[in-house]
Amino acid sequence: MAEQVDVVVIGMGPGGEHVAGRLAESGLSVVGVEAELVGGECPYWGCVPSKMMIRAGNLLAEARRVPGMAGAVRVEPDWAPVAGRIRDEATDDWNDQVAADRFTGKGGRLARGRGRLAGPGRVVVDGPGGGEFQARLGVVVATGTKPSVPPVPGLAEVPFWTNRDVVAAKEVPRSLTVLGGGAIGLELAQVLARFGTRVEVVEAMAGLLPSEEPEAGELLVKVLRRDGVVARTGARATGVRHHGDTFTVTLESGDDVTADRLLVATGRRVDLTDLGLETVGLDPGARALPVDGRLLAAPGLWGVGDVTGHGAFTHVAMYEAEIVVRAVLGEPGPAADYRALPRVTFTDPEVGAVGLTERQAREKGLRVRTGLAQVPASTRGWIHKAGNEGLVKLVEDVDRGVLVGATTIGPAGGEVMYGLAVAVQAGVPVEALRHMIYAYPTFHRGVEEALADLRSGDTPE
Ligand SMILES: Cc1cc2nc3c(=O)[nH]c(=O)nc-3n(C[C@H](O)[C@H](O)[C@H](O)COP(=O)(O)OP(=O)(O)OC[C@H]3O[C@@H](n4cnc5c(N)ncnc54)[C@H](O)[C@@H]3O)c2cc1C
Ligand SMILES: NC(=O)c1ccc[n+]([C@@H]2O[C@H](COP(=O)([O-])OP(=O)(O)OC[C@H]3O[C@@H](n4cnc5c(N)ncnc54)[C@H](O)[C@@H]3O)[C@@H](O)[C@H]2O)c1
Numbered sequence: 001m002a003e004q005v006d007v008v009v010i011g012m013g014p015g016g017e018h019v020a021g022r023l024a025e026s027g028l029s030v031v032g033v034e035a036e037l038v039g040g041e042c043p044y045w046g047c048v049p050s051k052m053m054i055r056a057g058n059l060l061a062e063a064r065r066v067p068g069m070a071g072a073v074r075v076e077p078d079w080a081p082v083a084g085r086i087r088d089e090a091t092d093d094w095n096d097q098v099a100a101d102r103f104t105g106k107g108g109r110l111a112r113g114r115g116r117l118a119g120p121g122r123v124v125v126d127g128p129g130g131g132e133f134q135a136r137l138g139v140v141v142a143t144g145t146k147p148s149v150p151p152v153p154g155l156a157e158v159p160f161w162t163n164r165d166v167v168a169a170k171e172v173p174r175s176l177t178v179l180g181g182g183a184i185g186l187e188l189a190q191v192l193a194r195f196g197t198r199v200e201v202v203e204a205m206a207g208l209l210p211s212e213e214p215e216a217g218e219l220l221v222k223v224l225r226r227d228g229v230v231a232r233t234g235a236r237a238t239g240v241r242h243h244g245d246t247f248t249v250t251l252e253s254g255d256d257v258t259a260d261r262l263l264v265a266t267g268r269r270v271d272l273t274d275l276g277l278e279t280v281g282l283d284p285g286a287r288a289l290p291v292d293g294r295l296l297a298a299p300g301l302w303g304v305g306d307v308t309g310h311g312a313f314t315h316v317a318m319y320e321a322e323i324v325v326r327a328v329l330g331e332p333g334p335a336a337d338y339r340a341l342p343r344v345t346f347t348d349p350e351v352g353a354v355g356l357t358e359r360q361a362r363e364k365g366l367r368v369r370t371g372l373a374q375v376p377a378s379t380r381g382w383i384h385k386a387g388n389e390g391l392v393k394l395v396e397d398v399d400r401g402v403l404v405g406a407t408t409i410g411p412a413g414g415e416v417m418y419g420l421a422v423a424v425q426a427g428v429p430v431e432a433l434r435h436m437i438y439a440y441p442t443f444h445r446g447v448e449e450a451l452a453d454l455r456s457g458d459t460p461e
Contacts, residue, residue, distance in 0.1 A: 002134040005029045007328060008123040009140040010115035010275070013040020015305030015317030016142030017103065022325045024108035031133050032108050033115035033125050037096040040144055042314045044094055049086045049167040050187055054346050056082045057191035061227070061348055065386035077195045083170045094168075117276035121300055124276075137328055138300040141275065141289055142317070145268035145306040150179075150237075152249075158242035160262040163188070172197045175259035177249050181208040181231060183345045185265035186220060190347050193227040200230040200257050202249060207233055209345060213358065213393055213407045215372070216351045223349065223389050232257070268312050293335030295324050302327065311341055339404075340425035344414035349375075349390045352417030355405035355424040358395050367398040371454035375410045378449065379441040387411060392446035394420070396454055402427045408446070416444045430454065 009020040012034035020032040037044050066073045087093050100110050113127020121135045147162045149155060160179075166188050172195045178185045181203030193199045201208070201224070207217030208224075208231055221231045236252040240262070247262040270288045277284045280298045288309025295302045302324045305317030319336070326333040345351040361368045375381035375390030382388070390410025397404045406420035423433055430451065438445045 002132040005031050005133050005135055006137045008133050008135045011143035012038045013144045014042050014314045015321045018318050018321035019140050019304055019324050020108050021103055021106045024106040030108045031111050032103055033111045035114040038099040039096055044091050045164045045167045047314055049090045052085050052090055053082055053191045057194035058348050060194045069386055079172050079195055117279050119279045140302045140304055140324055141307055142304040143307050145270055145312055148267040148269035149264055150266050152237045152240055154240040158240055160264045173261040176261045177257050177259040178263045178265055180266035186347050189229050190227055193229045202235045203233045204236050212353050215393055270307050294327050295320050310338055340421050342421045349410050350413035352408040352413040354417055354421040357405055361395050361404050369396045369398050369454050371450040373446040373449035375446055378446050380443050392450040394450045396430055401429050410443050412443050
């Protein structure tokens with residue numbers, strides 16, 4: 001006999017935990033099903049520990065910028081406090097009791113185990129907290145993603161690292177090859193290089209961070225080189241071997257890239273295969289859970305977070321979670337709107353981005369103008385001097401006279417992006433943005449310069 005409850009949430013990462021917690025707080029009987037740790041990838045192996053690592057790497061980099069600016073320092077990197085913080089402050093040594101208690105403290109019930117659908121509203125949990133539940137109001141699938149491992153010959157047979165191994169490392173490796181020059185690969189490559197690891201990044205596409213503006217990838221190649229990171233772009237791996245303590249990645253060019261460790265950071269994939277989706281008429285072979293603007297995948301079945309394929313970011317998971325909370329509670333509110341989806345890659349300089357890149361805007365058929373401003377040429381960038389690399393790039397839909405995308409790279413690139421996210425989301429006219437006051441001397445004054453460049457910039461096509 002299945003136990004009757006109001007809602008079952010499968011997967012208690014940032015998305016699932018938010019939905020389950022909010023619904024439990026509102027008085028519903030909610031079962032949260034989790035196969036690993038309550039909190040998901042972000043606090044234990046993703047955002048939080050990686051940003052602690054980045055904070056440490058950035059401190060070293062700032063200290064190294066002292067000569068010529070503020071005197072002399074001796075910098076001796078030590079990974080021990082970073083590994084210690086990750087264990088003690090971020091992950092409780094990968095123990096989720098605090099998160100589990102937070103959920104049950106809101107009135108939720110945690111079922112530890114692997115959940116799968118067994119028909120509309122029905123969820124079977126295999127594991128220590130197992131059982132069968134029938135949800136009166138609905139089921140929420142928030143099962144996240146796994147590392148995507150490309151079919152490079154030999155790769156599956158070698159003991160490569162994923163983000164989880166880097167986060168858990170008690171010592172940094174002497175050398176590291178990073179397969180994939182996206183967000184994970186670059187953030188981790190830069191940190192480890194700053195702690196003394198010899199790092200090479202192998203990126204198959206023509207530039208680093210290929211989903212962002214090409215200017216971002218070009219700039220990152222230069223700044224990473226200064227950290228000692230070799231970035232090989234347009235580099236296709238044709239084979240991987242592991243002999244003794246050495247990983248060898250052979251490239252199409254014939255070059256071999258060798259290192260003590262190999263990190264695979266070639267994207268994340270949604271795995272719907274074992275979720276019983278066929279029992280509710282959905283395709284378990286789909287690339288992502290197909291949901292509508294209210295995150296509904298089927299009657300009484302919602303999707304939240306990475307699994308929906310709208311952007312593998314914690315803020316997307318939380319945003320979608322809130323929409324599902326409203327839907328389940330029958331509260332009014334807008335449908336999901338991804339026009340101003342913000343991204344921040346926390347390299348130094350940070351790469352902030354929102355909305356469409358120039359290429360995406362042109363592919364949508366928009367008439368586009370772009371404006372560019374260089375951070376080192378701005379007053380604040382010039383004052384900042386060491387570590388001042390960056391730029392602001394704006395993408396305007398000429399016919400509507402509004403920004404549809406922006407990229408803000410610089411020492412506070414992620415923060416500078418926020419104002420532009422508001423402009424994209426609210427469709428603030430470019431004309432109005434031009435007649436605002438931008439505080440002097442901030443990094444965000446680069447926005448004003450990039451707006452001026454729009455006026456004098458590319459001729460509309
Ligand atoms: C190294 C790294 C750094 C990152 N940095 C950032 C960042 O700075 N900013 C940012 O916004 N995002 C970042 N991300 C992405 C972010 O971690 C994810 O977008 C976020 O965790 C997605 O949340 P989610 O709830 O959709 O899924 P997840 O966090 O993946 O959680 C899904 C949960 O579901 C559980 N689960 C799966 N299947 C089942 C099942 N059948 N039954 C029960 N439980 C199941 C899993 O065990 C997991 O706990 C980073 C990711 C990585 C890997
Ligand atoms: N700061 C953040 O918000 C942050 C940080 C880390 C991760 N994330 C999230 O996690 C997701 C996954 O990160 P990721 O870096 O693994 O994925 P990604 O999709 O951002 O980058 C993967 C990179 O690997 C490259 N690649 C794919 N196959 C390859 C191959 N065979 N050889 C060489 N290169 C190959 C791709 O061209 C791409 O540049 C991100 O897209 C992002 O949504 C966010």
